[in-house]
Amino acid sequence: MFSQKSSKKTWIKTIFQLFIFLTILQGYSQEIRxxxxxxxxxxxxxxxxxxxxxxxxxxxxxxxxxxxxxxxxxxxxxxxxxxxxxxxxxxxxxxxxxxxxxxxxxxxxxxxxxxxxxxxxxxxxxxxxxxxxETDLLSQLEEESQAEDLVGLGKLQNVFVALTANTKEVFVGEEINLNFALYVAKNAPIALDLYDLDRQISQIIRQIHLPKSWQENYGLDSVSTDEIILEKKTYKRYKFFQSAFYPTEPLLWNIPSLELKVLDKEKEKLLSLRSNPLSILIKPLPKNIKNLTGRLQMQEIITYLKIQTGQSVNYQINIVGNANFARLNLPPPNSNNFLEFYATATEQTLRKMPSQIIGVKSFRYTILAKKPGKYPLKNYFFLAYFNQETKKIDTLRSKLVLEVSGSPLEFSSLENSELQSWIEKADDTPMQMRTYSRTRWIATGLLALLFLIVLYKVLSNFRE
Structure with missing residues (x-):
């Protein structure tokens, strides 16, 4: 009997120590850079x-x-x-x-x-x-983003709510950036408190819905606060919701007046505030164009511009600007008797600015040279899109020319040792990121397994 109790104590102690170890391991996997x-x-x-x-x-x-x-x-x-x-x-x-x-x-x-x-x-x-x-599009977009276009703001008062947009009309695929916020004048003679906020905001968000669109949410898990000057008057802004919508069909988007109730602490009663209704016209693209819509530029990075046949280069294209990056993809380059292409990685970074989203999408390739010659990469790497500023189709093309010298190759395949080495090195996602992600998944999986073991033991003891 004594040994059975001792065994149970040992088992519980071991489980507890293992749980602590896995918790620490999971904490280690949560990293900051x-x-x-x-x-x-x-x-x-x-x-x-x-x-x-x-x-x-x-x-x-x-x-x-x-x-x-x-x-x-x-x-x-x-x-x-x-x-x-x-x-x-x-x-x-x-x-x-x-x-x-x-x-x-x-x-x-x-x-x-x-x-x-x-x-x-x-x-x-x-x-x-x-x-x-050439104008740096990123710098231009950054400057523009600081001057918010608050379409739909309405009449200014000491205390008011507003659903505002960055524009009142767009083309299909162009960004509509919406935010819903409470504005309180700096010296307003009123003391307010937020009331039943989670339920109210959930109801409000359900009314800000564009059915046929791609949405990039700003993920405001808590109230975002800042100060803003409107008509020479300083307001404290409590932002509850912000999101970018990229419509896929033309229509007139009508958003009704949205109500937010706040608590007047002095009078101890609820104050009902309403935004103005908002209408945004989504226009069709000319001549039934189906291309991506946006303002974009192409940046290029290449290891070498002059190589020998049988050698390979690492090539990266960055598409930067404002567009629906979830839809942005380069047409795959076609390999031929002169050059062979291997796509190695695609990455994306979204910068969620005050009035629009600025993105960078990177495409990485390995290029194997098979025959001598001069090869303008514009023939292989390009992106056609609808330019929302010029209101016409534009095409981004590579500006680089790859020069290859040497004798033509008799073969070309992934067995080529140098090319294989390039491809193995091509995924340059920071090692820390990959390691910590794997560690996190391993720790989470082991914790789940540990939970199942404990549950099994508890149920077994209960049956006994």
Missing amino acids: IELARKKIKQNEFLQIRVLSNYEDFKGAEGFPEIKDFEKTFQVSLEYTSDKGEIWKGIEQNYKPLKVGKFKINSFEIKVGTKKQTFKGEEVWVEESPENT
Whole structure:
């Protein structure tokens, strides 16, 4: 009898220790990364410090520093999706450089939830802005995003709610960015409290629904607050909902007046606030065009432009701008007797700005040279889309020319040792991200297995 009790105690102790170990392992798999988006920028661009986390309930970061010779400006939320479908969420703090030169970013500490991470410091270079070059679309979109177009705001009062949009008419596929918020004047003679907010916001969101569309939610799990100046008056804005919609069919989208009840703490009664109804015209694309709609640019990175037959290059295309990136895909390049193409990875980063979503979608390829010659890559890599500014079809094309010298290859296959090496290295998703994602899944699986074992033991003892 004594040995049976001792055995049970030992079993319970072992299970408890295993549970603690797996919990720690799962905690280890939840990681925070701090990084600079770029270490070399132009004076008309922004220095961007990013905090990325694989926490499923990531809600923000605290501790972004002031940096000498830079103006601390706006923040945006990030969502990075790897080629493996792993999602990392984060915050990006933007800084405007005040002069050119070489600068030291000192060490600082960032807090995410209860966890802290230290940035060890980096050097950055700010160069003079070039003249007479192609307009940097990303910089242009970033500046535009800071000036919010609050279509549907209505008449300003000390306290009011509004459903606002970034536009009152769009083409099919163009972004409609909506947000619903409470506005309270800075010195308003009233004390308010939010009332039964979860239920109210759920009802409101159900009324902001565009059936035939793709939606990118901003994921406001808690109330987002900021200050905004409207007609020279400062308001505190409590943002409850924000989302981007990309309609797939033309129609007139009518959104009814939305009601939010708040508690007047002085009078101890509920105050009913209503937004104005909002109508947005979604226009068909000209001549039944079916292409992606947006404002886009192509960026290219290649390891070498001059190679020998039998050699391969690593090539990356970044499509940047504003569009429905879920629909954005490059036509696959066709291999021939001269060049052979292998798609290796696709990644996507969405920056959720105040009034629109700016994205970068990266496509990576390995190119094997089989015969000598000059090969304009525009013949293989291009993207046709409907330009919402010019209101016509535009085509982004590669501007690079690959020069190949040497004797023609008698064969071409994945058995080529150099090509195989390139492909094995092509997935450059940060190793930390892949490792922590695997660790998290392993820890979660083991915890689930442990739970089933404990449940089985409990039920067995209960039957006895």
